[in-house]
Amino acid sequence: MPETMVSAVEGAEVVFRLGDPEHALTGVRLWEELGLAAEQLEFKPVEGGWELRLPRPSVHRMEYLFDIAGTGMRTDPTNPRIVGGAFGEHSWLPLPGYVEPDWITIEPIASSLTPLPVEETPVGPIDVQVWAPDGITPEFELPLLLAHDGPEFAMYAGLTHYVGALVADGSLPPLRLALIRPGSRNLWYAANPQYAEALTQHVLPAATSAYRSKKPVLMGASLGALAALYAEWHHPGTFEGLFLQSGSFFSLETDPQESKFEYYAEVTEFVTSVLTAGTAPSSPSIAMTAGTPEENVHNNRVMAAQLSKLGLEVAFDETPDMHNFTAWRDLFDPCLTDLLNRVWD
Incomplete structure (x- = not known):
């Protein structure tokens, strides 16, 4: 060649x-x-x-x-x-100007990943794994971060490396991370009340029973971000913070091209209810990210503006990248870092 x-x-x-x-x-x-x-x-x-x-x-x-x-x-x-x-x-x-995150080169703290299966929920069994620093007993209270699509975020976006590295260099306090594996992803995450109940009434209590926890924050991308907002909207006060990346906040105005998605009606009905709300049911701190060239950026801008109008603290950042795990990874720091420090003080 x-x-x-x-x-x-x-x-x-x-x-x-x-x-x-x-x-x-x-x-x-x-x-x-x-x-x-x-x-x-x-x-x-x-x-x-x-x-x-x-x-x-x-x-x-x-x-x-x-x-x-x-x-x-x-x-x-x-x-x-x-x-x-x-x-x-x-x-x-x-392309010119691109730099990978500094935390990739930082040695993370020693940690363990422990299965925490949640067997009985309205949507069936949910597989959860808990990342935790070594040397800290489950009885010691730590803040808790939960991640939709957690195993994928760990594998493709280095989420466990990120938390381990930033705890190691002092940018984040010691914490635990619950990686939630999606089952029937589209069904669970597309504004499904049964999944929201499973998450808030089964997964979170299982995690907090096994590990003494405080100030839970929930993160997700794409439909996982939609499911995170849906869960807090319908079970207000469950989460202290939400980290929403490239959320699938489809509406009839911004996303007619998604109309063939099998749960389009459920998603747009929920999004419309948020966009037309006069008050928010709770006030979590929120950070949102999206790729400037990606299709979802328009509905994310609309959603961020509405949540801010409702009086919520919203930080919204865009990046010149698309709808993929590397784009989401590259915004963990500072966007997720700042949110967690804001919530966990």
Whole structure:
């Protein structure tokens, strides 16, 4: 493969290349998250293989795959940067200005991950794992952070490393983290009253019974963020804080394109009730994040404005990235850090 057949950022362009000296392939397309027009994504045959040139997009990192005719999706064989996610591995390129979080390089405190199955709930068994610092007994009271899609956040966004690293360097107090595994994710998280009851009346009490806890904060992304707000809205006062990332706050005005989602009616009904409310049932501290180019940014801006109008303390931050675990990871610090310190004083 010629050395030049390497994907890279070149000035005002991002250039994707795939080596194929004999041009045995019949075609290559780019899969990406930015929603570019289909006609922009076709590679052209060049000497040594295939090439696609795109104007540099307004993001600071770009995830992608090669869609090879007759073969299917694959990562870029010339690019060692691979990131995992709920839908498999993607190649990615950093664009000028992108810097990974400092906490990635910090050695976390020693910790243990302990299963805490919650068997009897309105939606059936819920699998929970509790991350806790070593050397602190369950009887010692610590603040509690609960995470929707917790195992995925730990695997793909380094959530347990983040809390361990920031406790290690003193940016966060010692805490415990409950990782909640989604079961029937769409059903549970899409404004489901049974799941909200399971979370607030079963999962949280199980965690606080096993570990002496205070000032619980709940975090989630996408539908997990929606489910977090729904749970606190319908069981007010349960959580001291909410960390909501790229929430699926679908409304008829901002998200008609989501109308085929099987629980669209349930989601939009709840979102409408919040957007038309004159008062909030409780007053948790809230931090919200979204990617400036992502589709959900519009409904997140609307939701943040409404929650602020209702008198809640809301910090809202955007990042030039898309709807993925790395984008969410990159905003843990300072956004989640600031929220936790605000709530836990």
